[in-house]
Every structure is written in structure tokens, then in C-alpha cells.
Amino acid sequence: MRNDDPGRSRDRSEDEQWNEFVQAVAAQEEAERRAAEPQPKRVWPRNAAMALAAAALTLLGVELLQPSADTSAPPAPAAAAPIAALTPTAAAASTPASTAAEHPPIPLDQAFPAEVKTASGAVYTRVASAVLPSCTERDSVAPALIAMIKAGKGCLGEQVALYRDAQDDQFNLALFTMRDPLDAFDLVTQLSRDFEDFEVAAQAPPPASGLRTLPPDSSMVQAFGSGGRGMVAALGQWADGRSTDRQQLVDRLTPLQDAVTKAAFAYESKF
Numbered sequence: 534m535r536n537d538d539p540g541r542s543r544d545r546s547e548d549e550q551w552n553e554f555v556q557a558v559a560a561q562e563e564a565e566r567r568a569a570e571p572q573p574k575r576v577w578p579r580n581a582a583m584a585l586a587a588a589a590l591t592l593l594g595v596e597l598l599q600p601s602a603d604t605s606a607p608p609a610p611a612a613a614a615p616i617a618a619l620t621p622t623a624a625a626a627s628t629p630a631s632t633a634a635e636h637p638p639i640p641l642d643q644a645f646p647a648e649v650k651t652a653s654g655a656v657y658t659r660v661a662s663a664v665l666p667s668c669t670e671r672d673s674v675a676p677a678l679i680a681m682i683k684a685g686k687g688c689l690g691e692q693v694a695l696y697r698d699a700q701d702d703q704f705n706l707a708l709f710t711m712r713d714p715l716d717a718f719d720l721v722t723q724l725s726r727d728f729e730d731f732e733v734a735a736q737a738p739p740p741a742s743g744l745r746t747l748p749p750d751s752s753m754v755q756a757f758g759s760g761g762r763g764m765v766a767a768l769g770q771w772a773d774g775r776s777t778d779r780q781q782l783v784d785r786l787t788p789l790q791d792a793v794t795k796a797a798f799a800y801e802s803k804f
Contacts, residue, residue, distance in 0.1 A: 638690045638710035639763065639800040644793060645694035645706065651788040655698060660742045662694040668709050678732035681723060682709070685716035689762070695736050696789060701744055701772040702782070704789050707733045708797060709764045717764040721757045724766070728755060733766040745772065752776035754783050758794030761801025765794045 638644075641662055649657040668688035669679045682688050689710040696704040711717045724732060731753060738744035751774030758765040769786030771778070 635689075635712070636804045638692065639708070639797055641692055643800060644692055644708050644796055645696075646796075649696070649789055649792045651792070653788070655785070655788060657696040657698055657704065657789050660695040660697050660744065661736070661739055662692070665691045665693060667691065673707070673734045673736075675730075675732040675734075677730070678720075678724070681720055682711075682716075685711065685719065686713040688712065688716075693736060694793075695738060697738075697742075697744060698785060702785060703735070703738065703744060703747065703770045703772070704786055705733070705735045705768040705770075706790065706793050707766045708793060709766075710797075711762045711764060714759075714762050714801075717759045717762050720764045721759040724757050731755060731768070733768065735768050735770065745774075747774040752779070754779055754786055756783070756786060756790045758790055760794045760796075760798030763794070763797030763801060765790060765797065767793070 641664055645659055645662045647659050649659075651657075665673060668674065668682055668691040670691070671679070673691070673693065674682075689712060691710075692708045694706050696706070698704070709717070709720070711720070724730075733755075735747070735753065737746045747770055751770055754769045756767045758767070767786055767790035769782045771782060
């Protein structure tokens with residue numbers, strides 16, 4: 534039979550059709566298998582928030598401050614008062630006396646003063662502040678950041694605060710005091726790689742504050758800073774939760790975040 538025999542052409546065509554059928558069945562089975570697999574979930578509620586545009590991400594400032602300090606001696610953890618929620622009158626718990634190995638975290642009111650004024654004339658008023666029971670509270674810290682903290686030499690405590698400006702925009706700040714200043718630096722480095730991933734929760738304002746409780750999908754911006762053992766994570770939200778004018782929101786968040794980072798650095802520099 535010649536190569537151009539019609540029977541040979543039909544055989545090849547049937548083989549090709551069969552191969553196409555087999556491939557189609559395999560592709561369908563693969564698609565069904567993938568659909569049946571559990572899809573990865575965003576385990577942190579604030580990850581649903583609208584993220585910054587790529588152009589805006591490059592404008593978020595990261596301030597890294599490292600005082601000279603002797604961290605060679607093994608540290609001992611400082612105690613933190615168990616506070617279930619932010620309240621306008623929340624105060625810092627008494628901290629055990631500093632040992633020769635380390636000094637306690639910055640006092641709460643020193644980290645988060647009642648009022649912060651900037652050179653531009655902007656004024657931020659503290660709505661609430663609190664010392665959390667630990668640095669790995671799942672209601673306030675996402676699993677990824679918890680894993681980062683546990684991978685280092687440990688964390689002495691987490692302090693949080695909620696501020697407002699004259700327009701009732703909301704600014705959440707979390708200050709983690711690490712045992713090792715290098716861990717604070719490393720946390721900022723890792724977190725700054727993805728400004729779309731919100732690893733710290735935005736606290737709901739106390740009812741008496743008069744501030745609106747923003748829905749979980751409200752737009753946010755964030756910034757990070759390091760000062761000695763302190764790592765600051767800051768979140769900013771418009772009063773109405775809108776997703777526009779993000780760069781202006783960054784501009785409002787940055788001075789407050791800088792002030793808290795510098796306060797932590799000044800405190801750490803004393804030791």
C-alpha cells in the first residue's frame with residue numbers, strides 16, 4: 534500500500550482523534566481534581582482590605598534605627614497585662630524591674646502619648662491604647678507574623694494604640710518589643726516586601742469615641758519602622774473607609790508612624 538493510500542490517511546486521522554480525546558479526558562479530570570481541592574483561604578480578615586496601588590507602595594517610608602546596645606546576655610521576658618480590648622482609659626501594666634540582662638519595654642504612655650503634633654501642624658489624638666497579653670495574640674497578629682516572631686529570639690511584648698486626626702481618620706499602631714534588635718530589623722525587612730499583606734489587625738474604636746467602626750473590607754495603607762528592639766506596624770484608614778486618595782492617606786500616616794518609631798528609638802538609646 535502506498536503512503537498516500539486513503540486507508541493510511543484515515544488511520545492517522547483516527548489515531549489523532551483518539552489522542553485528542555484522551556488528552557481532553559485527562560484535562561477534564563485534572564480540572565475536576567483541582568476544583569475538588571480546598572482552595573487556600575486568606576486567614577487574616579484584614580487581607581480582604583483593598584491594597585495600595587503599586588505606584589503608591591514605593592512611597593511608603595521604612596525607617597530603620599539601631600541604637601548601640603549590648604545584647605549578648607540572655608534576656609528574660611517582661612510581663613504584659615492581659616487586656617481583652619482597647620479602652621480610652623487603658624493604662625500600662627506595672628513591669629517587673631529590669632534585670633542586668635535587659636530593660637523592660639517602653640512605657641505605654643511614652644510610646645503612645647495622648648497627643649502627637651507634627652511640624653506641619655497636624656494633630657493626632659490618642660483614642661485608646663493597651664498592652665496585649667503577648668506578641669502572638671491571634672486576634673491581633675496574623676499567622677505569618679506570628680511565625681516570623683517565633684523564628685527569632687522572642688518578643689517581650691506588644692503595645693497597641695488607636696489615633697484619630699482632626700478629620701476622624703483612623704490610625705492603628707502596634708509596637709512589638711523584640712528581645713534582639715536584629716529581629717526587629719529583620720521583621721521590618723520581611724514585612725516591607727509585601728505592603729498588600731496586612732499582618733496586624735485594625736482595632737475597632739471604642740463606642741464612646743464617636744468614631745465609625747469601619748467594615749473589614751475598608752481600604753487601608755500601612756508602613757513599618759524599626760527603632761532598637763522596637764518594631765512598629767502602622768495602619769491608616771480614611772474616616773469613611775474609602776479606597777481613593779491613598780497617597781494622601783500615606784502622607785497622613787507617615788508622621789505619626791515616624792513619631793512612634795523615634796520614641797521607641799529614643800527610649801532604647803538610653804540603655
